[in-house]
Amino acid sequence: MISDPAQVPRIVETAIREAVSKQGVAVIVISGDIALKEAGPAAPSAKPVPRLPRVCPVEADIDELVELLDSGRKTTILCGAGCAGAHDEVVALAAKLKAPVVHALRGKEHVEWDNPYDVGMTGLIGFSSGYHAMEACDTLLMLGTDFPYRQFYPTKARIAQVDIRGENLGRRCRLDLGVIGDVREVLSRLTDRLSGQADDTHLNTAVRHYTKARKELDDLANEDSKHTPIHPQLLAKLVSDLASDDAIFTCDVGEPTVWAARYLKMNGRRRLVGSFLHGSMANAMPQAIGVQLGLPKRQVISMSGDGGFGMLMGDLLTVRQSKLPVKIVIFNNGLLGFVDIEMKAGGFLPSGTRLDNPDFASMAESMGIYGVRVEEPGQLKSALATAFAHDGPAVIDVLTDRQELVMPPKIKLEQAKGFSLWMMKAVLNGQATEIVDVARTAFAR
Ligand SMILES: Cc1ncc(C[n+]2csc(CCOP(=O)(O)OP(=O)(O)O)c2C)c(N)n1
Numbered sequence: 001m002i003s004d005p006a007q008v009p010r011i012v013e014t015a016i017r018e019a020v021s022k023q024g025v026a027v028i029v030i031s032g033d034i035a036l037k038e039a040g041p042a043a044p045s046a047k048p049v050p051r052l053p054r055v056c057p058v059e060a061d062i063d064e065l066v067e068l069l070d071s072g073r074k075t076t077i078l079c080g081a082g083c084a085g086a087h088d089e090v091v092a093l094a095a096k097l098k099a100p101v102v103h104a105l106r107g108k109e110h111v112e113w114d115n116p117y118d119v120g121m122t123g124l125i126g127f128s129s130g131y132h133a134m135e136a137c138d139t140l141l142m143l144g145t146d147f148p149y150r151q152f153y154p155t156k157a158r159i160a161q162v163d164i165r166g167e168n169l170g171r172r173c174r175l176d177l178g179v180i181g182d183v184r185e186v187l188s189r190l191t192d193r194l195s196g197q198a199d200d201t202h203l204n205t206a207v208r209h210y211t212k213a214r215k216e217l218d219d220l221a222n223e224d225s226k227h228t229p230i231h232p233q234l235l236a237k238l239v240s241d242l243a244s245d246d247a248i249f250t251c252d253v254g255e256p257t258v259w260a261a262r263y264l265k266m267n268g269r270r271r272l273v274g275s276f277l278h279g280s281m282a283n284a285m286p287q288a289i290g291v292q293l294g295l296p297k298r299q300v301i302s303m304s305g306d307g308g309f310g311m312l313m314g315d316l317l318t319v320r321q322s323k324l325p326v327k328i329v330i331f332n333n334g335l336l337g338f339v340d341i342e343m344k345a346g347g348f349l350p351s352g353t354r355l356d357n358p359d360f361a362s363m364a365e366s367m368g369i370y371g372v373r374v375e376e377p378g379q380l381k382s383a384l385a386t387a388f389a390h391d392g393p394a395v396i397d398v399l400t401d402r403q404e405l406v407m408p409p410k411i412k413l414e415q416a417k418g419f420s421l422w423m424m425k426a427v428l429n430g431q432a433t434e435i436v437d438v439a440r441t442a443f444a445r
Pocket residue numbers: 252253254255256279280281304305306307308309331333335336337338339
């Protein structure tokens with residue numbers, strides 16, 4: 001809060017340092033009474049923006065990590081956003097330990113690509129191979145991740161965690177060893193000291209499982225599908241295929257995050273932005289606006305839910321007014337889908353989840369923004385290609401199937417009870433056709 005003009009240089013610099021060193025947002029409030037006064041006399045520092053440190057752990061921590069990892073037979077590595085910039089070090093470590101690499105959502109863009117040890121994602125919206133690679137290990141190494149879902153941690157393994165933020169150590173699971181340090185720094189001092197693992201059985205089992213799980217996911221995004229409404233998996237896959245090599249994707253909280261996590265192919269240059277910590281809806285378009293303003297030359301693609309898009313739809317005026325060439329792909333399933341399925345899995349009859357949407361494409365057109373509505377899978381590829389090539393903002397309104405089961409197998413099994421309760425209630429309530437719809441979508445392919 002700046003309440004006196006003399007405070008300006010010091011507070012602005014403090015805010016910059018807070019934002020840079022904590023990699024977050026700093027907010028400065030200026031009182032209207034002083035907004036037009038001369039700023040304080042103090043000259044700004046010569047270098048107000050600090051360089052980020054690379055935090056080195058103490059040597060004893062590396063010794064203990066070596067001991068713990070050398071005594072493991074089946075090690076799995078779990079990676080999060082703290083692995084940014086450490087891709088090659090993670091892959092080298094995995095090679096030495098013959099360890100499958102699982103990622104949390106925020107680790108996807110940093111470790112999934114060019115990685116023969118990648119076995120996919122775990123967690124509430126992950127898939128089976130990630131879960132099993134964690135459950136089957138005897139030693140889990142967590143790198144730069146605050147992965148929150150406790151039920152997905154292995155039950156028997158010893159666990160070591162490396163994180164630059166000491167307060168994260170042991171926050172989600174019982175630890176055998178916690179190390180404060182920058183992931184890249186730790187690995188650059190760790191890997192050479194390890195004896196290495198010769199037995200690759202654990203790795204091979206996990207990779208085989210992943211190949212199967214990946215194939216099952218890819219089959220759900222079949223380009224030859226004639227199914228209407230369009231499968232959201234196909235839409236996400238085509239978005240990934242057609243986007244530029246350094247595209248920046250944003251995805252809405254809800255099912256679009258699931259499709260982004262499962263179908264976007266990253267490569268070290270592409271980025272994925274979402275509301276992955278707070279899970280607040282309607283984030284994708286505003287984030288796309290912010291990113292596009294900051295990086296005007298990059299292709300920015302918002303993967304919006306119809307609920308999320310509708311919630312902050314007024315911001316389309318900002319897109320027009322600032323002539324931002326963002327591409328807004330709407331997964332239009334006429335539903336607050338993720339919550340609808342959570343309600344069913346919890347044994348409730350969903351209520352208040354249906355959406356009666358307008359034609360978003362003609363709405364965009366009426367605002368002078370390129371709009372296209374896609375209802376047939378055969379038209380999807382060329383519609384996306386044309387919109388992505390358009391020199392300006394575009395809204396691609398795609399009617400997608402609302403009856404997709406997005407939960408991973410473990411959750412599906414655990415919540416079968418919830419689903420049966422929902423089915424009973426649906427029958428009693430005369431909504432049996434919805435059950436048939438869900439079953440048809442799940443089993444038809
Ligand atoms: C601000 C806010 N409100 C509500 C929720 C709960 N919520 C999470 S996902 C979701 C539905 C999202 O619907 P939509 O954008 O249409 O995407 P879909 O899941 O249908 O693909 C809701 C209501 C939330 N996360 N944040």
